[in-house]
Amino acid sequence: MASKQQQIHDLWDGLAEFGPTRVNEALDHAMASLCGIIGAQQACWFGAVRLDCRDDPIDGWRVCAIRYLHPHPERDAAYAEHRRRLERGDIDPSIVANLRHAGRFRVSIQHEIVPPGWYDGEFYRSLFKPFGIRDVCYMATPVNSGLESWFGFERVSPEAPLFGEAERALLERAGRALKWFHRQLALHHGLMIASQPLTPAERRLLSALLGGASEAEIAERLGLTPNTVHTYATRIYRKFGVKGRTGLVALWLGC
Structure with missing residues (x-):
């Protein structure tokens, strides 16, 4: 053992x-x-x-x-x-x-x-x-x-x-x-923005965004329309205070 x-x-x-x-x-x-x-x-x-x-x-x-x-x-x-x-x-x-x-x-x-x-x-x-x-x-x-x-x-x-x-x-x-891992957990659940934690649907989309897939690919994978994916993505960026996926990834890599 x-x-x-x-x-x-x-x-x-x-x-x-x-x-x-x-x-x-x-x-x-x-x-x-x-x-x-x-x-x-x-x-x-x-x-x-x-x-x-x-x-x-x-x-x-x-x-x-x-x-x-x-x-x-x-x-x-x-x-x-x-x-x-x-x-x-x-x-x-x-x-x-x-x-x-x-x-x-x-x-x-x-x-x-x-x-x-x-x-x-x-x-x-x-x-x-x-x-x-x-x-x-x-x-x-x-x-x-x-x-x-x-x-x-x-x-x-x-x-x-x-x-x-x-x-x-x-x-x-x-x-x-x-501590690095706890920060990653907090980011994943949207707790770094305590007034607006991420919903379960937003957390699923967040993982897909970080994986590098396009919004069209994410829509097909999750069974959503491209407009719904774009709306969720925009909401996620707003909650994290970044302007797009590049800013989101940079935030994540900083943990």
Whole structure:
């Protein structure tokens, strides 16, 4: 079996092979590799953006994009309920604790940061316990002052061991070198322009534009009309603040 350090090197080398048009494949590879390194069964990535919200208990931070390594509808429903709670001001102490050091690279472990009795509370019972989640290890990477890219790794089943210092050290070793990748994730999901994140359709077109195909070729490949492709492309350029495909590619190569 490869050593942990070799697994980390394989992760880094593997991510470099995907290129800018296969961002979600690279993300799945990163989550699966990190799960293997620290012994987790499930992972998710989410992009958190700091919006201009006055008198907000978590200083305007909101999750604007999310992807699970092993998705299923029940998790999507739980995430939607979580967002509804946030918007009505129902902020769980675990969220506050995770954001306490926003702006710094950090690895936090759920059972260490939650208050006594948290596992008996309604938040855990409704959003974690139904999925057998025993513990979660979070890795947060600041992309800029208003954007953070997060991984969450879960150990599933009541008998699973809790995360500890060994897993924290491995994630710190593996994760500090990946800021370039988190910036690429943020660009792909339109989070560098927090007020107007990209739609799923725009993200599909973005990958095609970066791949070099003409708008006519993209239209044929995606089953769209050339006018629709041009409209989407123009919208994407506007959102990223560039004048055309050359500017878009230059922005991407700068990551």
